[in-house]
Amino acid sequence: MLEMLSPFFHLLLFPGGLFALACGLLLKGVDRKVAARLQRRIGPPLHQPFVDLIKLWHKDSSVPETAQSRVFAWAPHVGVTGMALAALLIPIGGVYTPSGAYGDLLVLLYLLAVPAVALMIGGAASGSPFGAIGFSREMSMMLAYEGPLLLALLSVALKVGLATGGVATFSLAEIVRYQQAHGALLFDPVMWPAVVTFLFVIPANLGVVPFDIPEAESEILEGPLLEYSGKELGLFQIMSALKMVVVLGLGVTLFCPTAPGGLLLSLAWFIFKCLVLMVASVTVVRSATGRLRIDQAFSFYFKWPEALGVASLILVLTTRNFP
Amino acid sequence: MFSFLKILVRNLIQGPSTDPFPFGETFTPEGLRGRVRFDASACVGCRMCEHVCAGGAIRFEQSESELRFTLWHNSCTFCGLCQHYCKTKAIVLTEDWHLSHRQEEKYAMVEQGTVPLAPCLGCGISMIPVADELMRVAYRETNQDIDRLRRLCPDCRRKLGIKGVQRCKM
Amino acid sequence: MKTFLKKVAAQSPWLYRINAGSCNGCDVELATTACISRYDVERLGCKYCGSPKHADIVLITGPMTTRVKEKVLRLYAEIPDPKVTVAVGICPISCGVFRDSYAIEGPIDKYFPVDINVPGCPPRPQAIIEGIAEAISVWRTRL
Structure with a gap:
């Protein structure tokens, strides 16, 4: 019975769902501060993203006349669902390891594209020319950053796979286990x-300032x-908060998933690593740069x-014989 | 290339430069043109302020017994022309800039003053009494004759003036 | 619980600017309050948003010129309730120096309800922040 319930627990409470949401909103609050x-500047209080979300729940919502109303209303739900599923796949070192039945790195890669797709669907269905421009820009950005x-x-997959005797390992649990045994890849x-x-x-994946061209x-x-x-x-805000956790959590998983002992300590350590990664790759970049043009970002x-x-990739392949 | 990092670190160390206002005090630069104050006792009713007012915020209403001055802050550009042209300094722009208000008070944002008219000593017609400030601007020192002129309407003053010329026998 | 949530929600007013034919003086002051760290409106929980559909507090500048009138009315109708309207500068309040011109249709309170007026030509950033703070207290009662 408990075995059957555990996917739901993982999806809705921890590490997906509520925990990831709270974590993502906290990260956003820290980012703004x-x-x-x-x-x-002094900046907003740390709990501002939570407040914004509650506020949006109290506001009227309207659907424009020119919109494809059903698609328009469902796009944010698609995005949130995709990101909640992706949050399920993020291992937290020492606390949670996703079961192989949930998916692996490749599934995560596909799920990471869902928010952008949801935004594109929503923008295209809104019937607004700005939405259409956003659609095309979002698509160009996706083409640009998905490759790297x-x-x-x-x-990472090759590195871990070659070291453990296979070709490439897409199992997240395997990647974490390898790093916990041999030291972080960082x-x-x-x-x-x-x-x-x-x-x-x-920055491009999270849509922050130098690359927030679609929005x-x-x-x-x-x-x-x-x-x-x-x-x-509000749903889109939830989506972007979850995406924050997923992308940063993925970075932590790929390059530094080591954890000290203890459940709470490991959890705090995970959040701390996410914070450091966010400040380095999002906040500093965001507060020091201006927005690029779409062609500049694309060619960059x-x-x-x-x-x-x-x-x-070449480096990993050529150094495999001298570990 | 990484000079921006230096700036960011410096900003972080120096701390926020935000003004504490609306929760605390803020600064007001000297000479800021804010809420207008009207001093009825210094007004001579020349209406120059109404004439030069860019926003059309100043209005005078003359009745039998008084001259009413009204300035609506919601139309005032705070250009300070009225203050500049007011020789007796009846209009002064203060440094008070707390002017935001609710819609209910929209038409209460006025500065008003009434200049009571006084009868002329000669003919009894009601006229605007000459303010002390104007006397100070116009004459270096006053004597009894000049003081008597104050109480007269322009017509009576002219008559008195012509008489004076005759008396001198030029 | 519900009142508590509403009380919390009141701390997050998002700002939206409408330029109803303004000379841009007030818009520059609005940009100043938004961008210069001395005035930082973000600490009040405010955020300038680009879409009228995200707005809670509407800041209107300009005397409502004939050309822009239809668009302003359409924009205003797009903003979801509850909302608070702030007229920034003397133009939206009384048309200011442009009053009685053939090209002016204002003042804006002829067309929709205004809650807060911030007179000035243009008002100084502190005065705008004061107006926004007052608008937030009005907004708290609307939620």
Whole structure:
């Protein structure tokens, strides 16, 4: 009986669902606070994202006349579901290891594309020209950053797979186990190009400032989110909070999933690592740069992260004989 | 290339530069043009302020017994022209900028004053009495003759003036 | 529980600007309150949003010119309830220096309810923040 219930527990409470949501909103709160401090402002209180979410639940929501109303209303639900499932797959070192039946790195890679797809569907269904522009930009961005992301994931999979005698391992549990036995990949110079590639991908994947081109509020009025209001917008906020945890958690899993003993200590350590990763790859970048044009961002991703990703792949393959 | 990191670290160390207002005090620069104060006792009713007012915020209403001055802050551009042209300093722009208000008080955001008219000593017609400030601006020192002129309407003053010329026998 | 949630929700007013034919003076002051760390509206829980559908507090500048009138009315109708309207500058309040022009249709309270007025030409950022703080207290009662 308990065995049957555990997937639901994992999906709804921990580590997916409520825990991931609370974690994501907390990360967003810290992000806003630290960004404000970096710009010499006081900034909102840490619980501001929670407050925003509650507020959106109290607002009216409307569907524009020109929208495909059913698709429009369902797009945020698709996004949230995808991200909740993805949160299920993120191992927390020393606390939670996803069962192989839930999925592996490849499933996670596909699920990571769901929020962008949900945004594109929502934007396209809203019937607004800004939504359509957001749609096309979101798609270009996806094309640009999925490549380097795939290369970074593949480098880790190959590294772990080759070291354990296979070809490539896409099992998240296996990757965590390998690193807990042999030390974090973060401290292996061979993996540094992959780390940097992943760091480059995070801002685009989370849609923060230099690469928030699809949701640019000052030029295309938040693009796909333009027509959303009230609860639906709240769902998109939940989605982006979950995505924050998933992407940062994935980074932690791939490169530094080691944990000290103890349940609570491990959990706190995981959140702390997510925080550090976020401040380094999101907050600092966000508060120091301005938004790029879509073609600039596109060509940037096709140059540096792509090249680094390929270099990391070659490096992993050539150094396999000298561990 | 990484000079921005230096700036960010410096910002982090220096701490927020945010003004504590609305929870605390803020600064007001000297010479800020804010809420207008009208001093009825110094007004001579020349209506120059109404003439130069860019926003059309100043209005005078003359009745039998008084001259009413009304300035609506919701139409005032705080340009300070009225203060500049008011020789007797009846209009002064203070440094009070707390002007935001609710819609109910929209038409209460006014500065009003009434200048009571006084009868002329000569003919009894009601006229705006000459303010002390104007006397100070116009004459270095006053004597009894000038003081008597104050109480007269322009017509009576002119008559008195012509008489004075005759008396001098120029 | 419900009242508690509403009380919490009141701490998150999102701002939206409508330019009803303003000369941009007030818009510059609004940008100042948003972007300069000295005035930081974000500490009140505010956030400038790009879409009228996300807005809670509407800041209107400009005297409502004839050309822009239809668009402003449409935009205003798009903003979901509950909302609070703040007129920034003397133009939306009384049309200011543009009053009686053939091209002006204002003041804006002819067309929709205004809650807070912030006079000035333009008002200084502190005055705008004061107006926003007052708008938040109005918004608290609306939720």
